[in-house]
Amino acid sequence: MRRLWCVLVAVVLLVAGCRPSAAEPQSAEFSCTVEAVYRELNVKGTLTRYGAGTLALAFDEPETLNGLTVRWDGEAITLSLHGLEFTADAASVPESALGTEIVAALDAALRGEGERREAGGVLTVNGSGPNGAYTLTFDAQSGVPLALSVPSLPLTVTFSEVMVQ
DSSP states (O other): OHHHHHHHHHHHHHHHHHSOOOOOOOOSSEEEEEEEEETTEEEEEEEEEOSTTOEEEEEEESGGGTTOEEEEOSSEEEEEETTEEEEEEGGGOGGGHHHHHHHHHHHHHHTTOSEEEEETTEEEEEEEETTEEEEEEEETTTOOEEEEEETTTTEEEEEEEEEEO
């Protein structure tokens, strides 16, 4: 009986160890197409993540923002349009919350913060950022980001065509 018990425990441990685990969230270096709704503003563009604390967003839509690139470095934002650049404190530009919140959520995921849950091929990370609670989702197999929601802003972001660098 004792031998049978040992064999059963070994089989359970072996089977449990063979279960595929979720990929770690890819939140350090990537570029992607992004669609976001921030308050009543709908934007589309290309997001480039250079590493922790940094982010660049090149806007395509709306037409009034087409060609504008905004870079967040953790302390300041730099706005570039047709060769002109302007640097400002992120706190002085209310619309910078869009990038500030994306940076904060991705950085938190990179550090392993937040409550994680995997279901249906999606890894969900719930945490708290500078503007309140957020939900960040990743593809469980590849680790690429799928969406971010920050209800208190309100902000929703959809990541697509993610290219890991």
